[in-house]
Structure formats: C-alpha cells, structure tokens
Amino acid sequence: MTHRQVADDGALDFADLFETAPCGYLLADADGRLIRVNRTFSGWIGQDPAVLQGQRVSDLLTVPGKIFYETHFAPTLRMRGRLDEVALDFVGADGRKIPALVNGIERRNENGAVIQIRFAVFMAAERRGYERGLLEARDKAEAAIVSERADSELREQFIAVLGHDLRNPLASITSGIRILEKEGLSERGRKVTALMSGSVVRAVALIDNVLDFARGRLGGGITIACDLDEPLEPVLRQVVSEMRSISPEQEIATRYALEEPVACDHMRIGQLLSNLLGNALTHGAKDQPVRVDASTAHGELVIAVSNGGAPIAPAALERLFQPFFRGHDRVRQGLGLGLHIASEIARAHGGTLVARSDAVATTFIFTMPLGGITDRMD
Amino acid sequence: MILPITLTSNGLGQSKVVPYFQTPAMMAHHTSGTSSLDYPSCLVRTPTAMRNASITSSTIERRLNVRIAGAGTRTMMFAHGFGCDQNMWRFVAPAFQDDFRTVLFDYVGAGGSDLTAYDAAKYASLDGYADDVVDLARALGVTDGVFVGHSVSAMIGLIAARRAPDLFSTLILVGPSPCYIDDGDYAGGFSRAQIDELLDFLDSNHMGWSQTMAPVIMGNADRPELGDELTASFCRTDPEIAKRFARVTFLTDSRADLGPIDARVLILQCREDVIAPPSVGAYVQRAISGSELVMLDATGHCPNLSAPAATIAAIKAFV
Numbered sequence: 001m002t003h004r005q006v007a008d009d010g011a012l013d014f015a016d017l018f019e020t021a022p023c024g025y026l027l028a029d030a031d032g033r034l035i036r037v038n039r040t041f042s043g044w045i046g047q048d049p050a051v052l053q054g055q056r057v058s059d060l061l062t063v064p065g066k067i068f069y070e071t072h073f074a075p076t077l078r079m080r081g082r083l084d085e086v087a088l089d090f091v092g093a094d095g096r097k098i099p100a101l102v103n104g105i106e107r108r109n110e111n112g113a114v115i116q117i118r119f120a121v122f123m124a125a126e127r128r129g130y131e132r133g134l135l136e137a138r139d140k141a142e143a144a145i146v147s148e149r150a151d152s153e154l155r156e157q158f159i160a161v162l163g164h165d166l167r168n169p170l171a172s173i174t175s176g177i178r179i180l181e182k183e184g185l186s187e188r189g190r191k192v193t194a195l196m197s198g199s200v201v202r203a204v205a206l207i208d209n210v211l212d213f214a215r216g217r218l219g220g221g222i223t224i225a226c227d228l229d230e231p232l233e234p235v236l237r238q239v240v241s242e243m244r245s246i247s248p249e250q251e252i253a254t255r256y257a258l259e260e261p262v263a264c265d266h267m268r269i270g271q272l273l274s275n276l277l278g279n280a281l282t283h284g285a286k287d288q289p290v291r292v293d294a295s296t297a298h299g300e301l302v303i304a305v306s307n308g309g310a311p312i313a314p315a316a317l318e319r320l321f322q323p324f325f326r327g328h329d330r331v332r333q334g335l336g337l338g339l340h341i342a343s344e345i346a347r348a349h350g351g352t353l354v355a356r357s358d359a360v361a362t363t364f365i366f367t368m369p370l371g372g373i374t375d376r377m378d
Numbered sequence: 379m380i381l382p383i384t385l386t387s388n389g390l391g392q393s394k395v396v397p398y399f400q401t402p403a404m405m406a407h408h409t410s411g412t413s414s415l416d417y418p419s420c421l422v423r424t425p426t427a428m429r430n431a432s433i434t435s436s437t438i439e440r441r442l443n444v445r446i447a448g449a450g451t452r453t454m455m456f457a458h459g460f461g462c463d464q465n466m467w468r469f470v471a472p473a474f475q476d477d478f479r480t481v482l483f484d485y486v487g488a489g490g491s492d493l494t495a496y497d498a499a500k501y502a503s504l505d506g507y508a509d510d511v512v513d514l515a516r517a518l519g520v521t522d523g524v525f526v527g528h529s530v531s532a533m534i535g536l537i538a539a540r541r542a543p544d545l546f547s548t549l550i551l552v553g554p555s556p557c558y559i560d561d562g563d564y565a566g567g568f569s570r571a572q573i574d575e576l577l578d579f580l581d582s583n584h585m586g587w588s589q590t591m592a593p594v595i596m597g598n599a600d601r602p603e604l605g606d607e608l609t610a611s612f613c614r615t616d617p618e619i620a621k622r623f624a625r626v627t628f629l630t631d632s633r634a635d636l637g638p639i640d641a642r643v644l645i646l647q648c649r650e651d652v653i654a655p656p657s658v659g660a661y662v663q664r665a666i667s668g669s670e671l672v673m674l675d676a677t678g679h680c681p682n683l684s685a686p687a688a689t690i691a692a693i694k695a696f697v
Contacts, residue, residue: 031677031684056677058652063572064579066652067628070679071461071529078683079465 024100024121030114032057032074041121046093057119062089062097073104077117081106087128090121099128155214163211170200170207198246205274209337212271212344213323222341222348224265226372233258235266236273236294236303243277250281250290257295263372264301264349272345272353275338276305276364284362285309299370301351306363312355320355342366349373435517442483442514443490448475453520454697455481455546457511459529459553460627463489466528469686474693478524483514487619496619504530504630508537515545524697526550528682529654532662533632539641549639550693552646553679554662555654556632564633567655573628580621636665643669644696646689650677670696 018025024041028034033056042049045060052060058069065088076083082105090098101124107116177193177200185193212222233256240252262269273292280290284307293304312320319325321343324336339353342364346353351368438444445464448454454474456467464482471480484491485507500506511534515523525546527535532554539546558566559573568576643666647659656673663671672692676685 033677056650062575062579063568064576067576070651070653071459074678075462075466075680075683078680079468
C-alpha cells in the first residue's frame with residue numbers, strides 16, 4: 001500500500017464520518033444560516049439536505065426552542081464562543097418533535113470575525129423522558145415540603161399555645177397551695193398540700209417532656225443555651241429536693257463532686273436529672289435508697305442515678321430510650337418519654353446516656369465533655 | 379431520631395450555627411454573581427457626591443448591579459431584555475463613553491442583581507421594572523438622558539418615560555414588540571397556544587433554560603478579551619425568576635403604551651427576527667408618531683451582539 005492510498009482512504013473516512021456520524025452535524029454561517037448538514041441529521045428531520053441549506057437553525061426548532069435560541073443560545077455562543085448540552089426540540093418534516101441535546105461552537109478567523117458556527121446534535125428522547133420524570137419527582141417533593149412546612153408552623157404554634165395554657169393553671173394551683181399553707185393548716189392539711197405540690201411538680205415535668213418531644217418530632221429540636229458562669233450543683237440540689245418532696249418516704253442519697261465548671265444548659269441538665277430520678281423512684285425498690293452521684297473528672301461531667309430492685313431485661317434495656325417505651329408495668333408509668341428526652345438532652349450536649357442493670361442495681365450514667373458540644377464539634 | 383440542635387452561647391462567648399440550608403451551589407451563586415471585569419477599572423466612575431448625598435442611590439445601585447462609566451455629562455442608560463444581562467451591551471456601550479455617562483444595570487433577577495430583592499408581586503407586570511428604571515435614573519440625577527432598551531426593555535423604557543418625562547428625552551428601542559401574541563389584525567408573530575407552549579416548556583425544561591445559565595468556567599484562549607468570570611456568569615439567572623420574567627415579557631400587551639410621546643424615539647429593527655419581526659417594528663413606528671425606524675442588516679433578536687457596529691452607527695446618527 002502506498003502512502004497516497006493511505007491518505008485517500010483517510011479522506012474518504014472523514015467524509016464518511018461527517019455524513020454518517022452517530023450524531024447530527026450542522027454547519028452555519030455567522031448569522032446561523034445553514035451551509036451544510038450531514039445525512040444523519042437530514043435523515044432525522046426527514047428533509048433533503050439541499051432543502052435545509054439556507055434555513056436558519058432557529059427555523060428548525062419548536063417555538064420555545066426558537067425563542068430560547070434567539071434570547072439565550074445565540075447570545076451566549078457569541079459571548080463565550082461555545083455552548084454545550086443545550087436541550088432543544090427540532091421539528092421534523094412530518095411535524096414530529098425531535099428532542100435533542102445540542103453543542104455549538106464558533107469558528108473565527110484570525111481577525112476574530114465569526115466565519116462559521118458548528119453544531120453537533122444528539123438524540124435525547126429517552127434522556128429527556130428520564131429528566132422529565134426526575135423533574136416531576138422533584139416538583140412533587142417540593143410541593144410536599146411546602147405543605148409540610150405549613151403544617152409544621154401550625155404545629156409549632158399549637159405547641160407553644162398548648163404549653164402556655166397547660167402551665168398557667170398549674171401556676172395558679174401552686175400559688176393557691178402557698179396561700180393555704182400560710183393560713184396555717186392542720187397536720188392532715190399540710191400532708192395534702194405537700195402531695196398536691198408534688199403532683200404539680202410531676203405535672204410540670206410531664207408537660208415539659210411532652211412539649212420537648214413534640215417540638216423535637218415536629219422540627220423545633222431541643223435547644224440548649226450553655227452557661228459556664230453559674231455553678232451546676234445548686235440546680236441539681238434543687239431537683240433532688242423537689243423529688244424528695246414528691247416521694248418523702250423514699251431515701252435519695254447524694255454525692256456531689258463538681259470541682260470544675262461545665263458548659264451545659266443548666267435547665268436542661270436539671271430536666272435530665274429530674275427524668276432519671278423520676279424513673280428511679282417509680283421503678284426502683286421502695287426499700288432501697290436511690291443514689292445520685294454527680295462529679296467532674298478527666299474532662300468529663302458524670303451524673304449517675306441508680307436504684308435497687310428487679311433488673312431490666314436485656315431486650316428491654318435496648319429499647320429504653322425509644323419514645324413511648326413502657327415496660328410491662330403500664331399502670332405506674334407515664335407516657336414513656338422521660339428517658340427518651342433525657343437521652344436527647346445528653347445528645348444535644350455532645351454527651352451520652354447509658355443504662356446498666358443487674359441484680360444489684362439499675363444505673364443510668366450521663367457523661368458529657370466539660371467543654372460542652374463545642375469540644376465534640378471541633 | 380435526630381433532633382436539630384440550635385446552639386446559643388452565653389458562657390462560652392462562642393456559638394456554632396450550622397447553616398444547613400446553604401448548599402455550596404447557592405453560595406457559588408451569590409459569590410460569583412457580579413463581574414468586576416465589565417470595564418477597565420480606570421473607566422469605572424462612581425458619582426461620589428451623589429453617593430454621599432443619598433443612601434437610596436447606593437442601595438439601588440447595589441440592587442441592580444449598576445456599572446457607571448464614560449466621560450460625558452449626558453447620561454445614556456442601557457437596559458437588557460429577556461435573557462442574559464447587562465453584558466448584552468458589552469460591544470456597544472464602550473463606543474459611547476467619550477460622549478456620555480453610560481449606565482448599565484441588571485434587572486432584579488438577572489446577572490449580578492440582588493436576587494433577594496425579587497418581589498413576585500412587583501415584577502408581575504412591566505410597571506415594576508419601569509419603577510426601577512425611574513428610581514435608578516432619579517437616584518443618579520438623570521435628566522434629558524438617552525434610554526436604550528433592548529427587547530422587552532423597549533416597552534419598559536416607554537412606560538418609564540411616560541411616568542417621568544424629565545428623565546429621558548431620547549428613547550432607542552432595539553427590537554421592540556408591544557405584544558407577542560397575534561390579535562385580530564395585529565400580527566405579533568406568535569399564537570397564544572405557541573406562547574403557552576413556551577411557558578410550559580419553561581416549566582418543564584431545566585436543561586435548556588437553567589443549565590446553560592449554570593456557571594461553567596471554561597477558557598477562551600482565542601478571545602482573551604472575554605474574561606472567564608464574564609463567560610461564566612453570562613446568561614445565568616435564577617430559573618424561577620426567568621420563568622416569571624418570561625411570563626411578563628410574552629404575555630403583556632403594551633400596545634396602549636405606544637402613541638405620541640414627547641421624547642424622540644428611534645426604533646432599531648433587525649432585517650430578520652423571529653421574536654420581533656419587521657412588521658411589528660413597523661407597527662411600533664406607526665403607533666409612535668414622529669418616531670424613526672432604522673432597519674439593521676442583521677439577523678436574530680440581538681443586534682447589540684450580532685451587529686454591534688451597525689447598532690452603534692445607528693444610535694450615533696440619531697443622538
């Protein structure tokens with residue numbers, strides 16, 4: 001084979017490649033008027049290449065395509081020199097739409113004047129269908145989000161109003177009890193008001209837990225406001241004293257060793273302890289003390305609450321922190337939100353809450369870094 | 379279950395808020411929106427006195443991504459049409475910098491404008507856009523100015539000039555169309571069904587109208603005069619806003635805004651334009667008594683890009 005033959009074959013290959021390439025080729029002048037199209041494209045359109053010659057590219061497009069071509073494609077092509085992956089619909093001789101993806105590039109002479117615009121056209125019917133499906137799915141999801149957001153706003157308002165309305169009568173009951181106690185009551189009267197006070201404390205805790213849970217589920221989340229300046233111990237002591245007033249017959253043994261400041265939300269940690277204590281007082285053996293041990297050591301705050309009594313079954317232990325989890329003893333238990341909220345408070349602080357249970361004791365241990373959640377996030 | 383955590387801090391003196399709504403794409407959108415390469419910096423002038431005198435001036439300049447250049451005392455304001463942004467005037471505006479103070483801007487929703495200022499109710503009609511033109515011209519102290527409006531901006535300019543006749547004494551309407559939809563004897567070029575098809579297409583087409591507007595940085599070795607930043611942001615717009623702008627542009631019938639007007643009016647018509655055909659240009663010329671029409675030897679809807687020399691010559695001859 002001579003060199004000449006190789007060259008001829010090569011030229012033939014390129015001419016053939018242009019005409020029968022697996023994509024449409026369009027060559028246009030600077031005005032976008034077609035100079036030449038390949039056989040692949042004229043075949044798709046169903047027109048003789050000679051007929052297409054002299055038409056403008058936008059003449060072959062649907063109306064939206066024409067407008068897009070004139071207002072976006074052509075200007076961008078002039079500014080950037082090229083544009084890729086533009087979705088356009090061509091119109092065939094039979095009026096049929098031919099969805100395509102089009103790449104365009106300008107050819108300029110040495111003076112920078114446009115001498116030719118070249119387009120490569122790829123069939124995109126299947127791809128367009130797929131994209132349409134994606135788009136529909138996205139629109140549906142967006143519509144769902146919008147309606148969900150509206151619902152959630154309504155719920156937020158509902159929760160706020162509900163919390164306010166539930167706490168108000170409890171505050172009235174509390175001040176009523178105070179007034180009665182000041183008037184001087186009989187022994188029996190004092191016992192009754194003490195029980196009433198305990199019930200109010202329990203009701204307030206219950207409302208807090210329910211509202212926190214609702215807020216968490218519905219998008220508001222548990223918010224924490226860290227406070228380093230105030231000591232944590234008085235907050236914990238206050239919680240213990242409230243719980244003692246609710247269950248005066250039960251012993252609560254405490255040990256505090258809080259030597260270092262802790263970056264935590266005091267109200268929330270108080271709520272956590274209150275929930276753990278409430279759980280221990282409800283489920284623990286009545287003849288054994290509940291122990292509270294709060295300490296700082298090795299860069300961590302640890303609060304442990306333990307009680308005696310029958311151990312928790314391993315299967316139940318796994319599900320303790322799930323919302324609405326209530327063991328077998330449904331009568332004495334509340335909504336089953338206390339431990340769940342406690343674990344969420346732990347998590348919001350970058351800490352953990354774990355439970356251990358054996359024949360000797362059931363212990364809940366809350367651990368968090370002294371620096372609070374910022375330690376974990378860095 | 380995952381509870382979103384909001385951290386506030388009083389004791390630690392530091393707070394962490396994770397911006398979960400801000401995706402990298404959105405951030406890119408905002409940071410690369412404006413182009414500082416529009417003009418050589420020596421030509422960019424800020425009217426210092428005006429800036430100091432009026433807060434409104436700098437506010438609206440930011441909102442509309444205003445670029446001021448040129449040495450003249452008379453103002454020539456260029457307004458882009460549907461699609462793309464002030465860069466449409468890139469090949470035209472510099473030719474007027476010796477004789478005019480040139481003002482370029484992006485409508486809210488286009489180019490480097492403040493997208494957060496987009497008010498769907500305000501911009502549901504061309505009046506909202508005309509209000510911005512009037513506000514901007516007032517803020518810049520324009521009187522006896524020249525307004526050059528392309529495509530839909532031709533009509534916006536007419537509305538603005540009627541509302542505040544002192545601002546512009548000359549209007550250049552490039553490819554104007556008061557109504558794109560055929561109506562009885564009036565041939566706008568499109569049927570209502572075709573315009574509906576366009577709006578449907580805008581609703582369903584993402585690749586064509588939004589993807590091409592996504593920032594694509596690519597080198598332009600053979601045309602170094604176009605910076606990467608410009609080529610990246612050109613024609614980029616928020617797809618939602620583009621849809622609404624298309625609705626206003628193609629559904630508005632502004633034929634009532636034509637008619638006699640005090641300003642001198644020049645109509646620049648492309649020889650071949652599917653969007654604003656010569657018959658529509660002739661209609662506009664007949665409807666505005668005293669107006670002049672120049673037929674440009676250009677095809678397409680954007681002579682400011684495809685035939686800048688002819689466009690410049692026609693404007694120069696008129697002003």
